[in-house]
Amino acid sequence: MQARHEKYLLELTGLPTATGREGRVVDWIERWTRRRRSVELHRDRYGNLMLKRVGSRSRKPIVFTAHMDHPAFVVVEQIDSKQVLAEFRGGVQDRYFVGSRVRLRLGGAESRPGRVLRLDAPVKPRLDKRAVIGFARPVTANAGDVITWDLAPPKIVRGLLSAPACDDLAGLAAAIAAFEVLLKAAPRPGAADVRVLLTRAEEVGFIGAIGACKSGIIPKAARLIALETSKSFADSPIGAGPIVRVGDRTASFDPGLTYCVGQVAQRIEQRDPGFNWQRKLMPGGTCEATAYQALGYTATCLCLPLGNYHNMNDGTPMVFAGAKRSGRSKAVARARPCKAKIDAEVISLSDYHALVRLLIEAGKTLDHKAHLPPLRRQLDTLFARRRGLLADTSL
Numbered sequence: 001m002q003a004r005h006e007k008y009l010l011e012l013t014g015l016p017t018a019t020g021r022e023g024r025v026v027d028w029i030e031r032w033t034r035r036r037r038s039v040e041l042h043r044d045r046y047g048n049l050m051l052k053r054v055g056s057r058s059r060k061p062i063v064f065t066a067h068m069d070h071p072a073f074v075v076v077e078q079i080d081s082k083q084v085l086a087e088f089r090g091g092v093q094d095r096y097f098v099g100s101r102v103r104l105r106l107g108g109a110e111s112r113p114g115r116v117l118r119l120d121a122p123v124k125p126r127l128d129k130r131a132v133i134g135f136a137r138p139v140t141a142n143a144g145d146v147i148t149w150d151l152a153p154p155k156i157v158r159g160l161l162s163a164p165a166c167d168d169l170a171g172l173a174a175a176i177a178a179f180e181v182l183l184k185a186a187p188r189p190g191a192a193d194v195r196v197l198l199t200r201a202e203e204v205g206f207i208g209a210i211g212a213c214k215s216g217i218i219p220k221a222a223r224l225i226a227l228e229t230s231k232s233f234a235d236s237p238i239g240a241g242p243i244v245r246v247g248d249r250t251a252s253f254d255p256g257l258t259y260c261v262g263q264v265a266q267r268i269e270q271r272d273p274g275f276n277w278q279r280k281l282m283p284g285g286t287c288e289a290t291a292y293q294a295l296g297y298t299a300t301c302l303c304l305p306l307g308n309y310h311n312m313n314d315g316t317p318m319v320f321a322g323a324k325r326s327g328r329s330k331a332v333a334r335a336r337p338c339k340a341k342i343d344a345e346v347i348s349l350s351d352y353h354a355l356v357r358l359l360i361e362a363g364k365t366l367d368h369k370a371h372l373p374p375l376r377r378q379l380d381t382l383f384a385r386r387r388g389l390l391a392d393t394s395l
C-alpha cells in the first residue's frame, strides 16, 4: 500500500501545473477516476473537482481538500522566435527570477529549456509580474502554455522527497491515497461520508476555493479538512510528523473540528508510540481553510512541513527532526551553505505516510461519537466527577 501511495506522490509532484492552467493534474485525476467504478467525479462551473463514493448522499460529509496549482509562469505572447512574454502566478520573491532556468511545457512530455531574462513588476490593472523568457533555439509557444522552473523530476533520497511541486500536489496525493483506502473499506456505523475537493487557482488568493463556496459543490454542513504543505520552521521541523494546523497567518480554524482531528491523531499515537504528529499554528502563509471558514463553512487544516517553500532556497538550513526518543522529538539542523536559488521543494516521506494514515483514521472515526466524544461532553463528565471539590464555599 505504501509503495502505491509513493507512486502517486512521485507522479503528481512532477506534473507541470500553474494557476488557471491545472489541466495536467485534472487529466491525472480523470484517469484515476476512470479506473474506479465506485467513484463519481463532479465538476463545478469554475472547474473545481469533487470526488465522491457512488451514491453517497450525506449532507454532512468530511471533505479532504487540496489545490491543483503551483507557482509558475503562463505564456502571454511570443515576442520573437527565441523570446516569450510570460506572467508569473504565485508568490516568489523577485530576486529568484533573472538568470534562473525554466522549461516551456509543450504537449505530452515535450519541453524546451530557457532562462529568465527580465522581470517587470505588475502595472495596473495587471495583478501579476511578467517576465521575458529567452530560449537558445527557436520555440513556438501559445498563450496559456505553462512554463515551470527547470528542476529535476521528483526523487526520494534517505526518506526525503525532493520535487518541483510538493505544494500542493503532495497534499493532493495524500487525499487520493486516503480516499482510495476508505473506498475499499466496507461502510460501517460511524464511518464518515468522505469526499475529495480539488480546487484551482489557490496560489493567487484561493480563487478556486472561493468559487467552490459559491458554486454549490460543497454541501453547506460539510466539514472541510484542507491539506497543505506549509513552510517549515524550527519548531515545526520536517520529519516530526504531519501538523494539525490550528491556524495560519490570517485566521484560526474551527476549534471543534480541529480538536476532533487532534483527538484522532492522539488515539493513533496511543496505539503506536512511533506515530509522530504536531499541533501548530503555521504562520508562513494563508490557506484555503481560512477562505472556507470566512465563507461560512466548518474547516480546519492538516499540513506537511515543507522545505524550500515555493522553490525558494534562501540558503538557511532546513530543520529536520530526529527519531522520536522517550516521547520527545530531537531537532537536528543540517547546514546547507548556499546562496539564494530556485530549488526543489522538500518534504519527509514519513510525514506523508503519517498524514495518509491520519486521514484514513479520521474518515473511519470522526463521526464515531463513542470513540470521539466532543470536548463539551468530556468537560461535563470531568465536572460531574470532580464537582465535590467545590462543595466548600465558606472560603
Ligand SMILES: [Zn+2]
Pocket (backbone or CB within 6 Å): 071, 167, 203, 310
Ligand atoms: Zn503555495
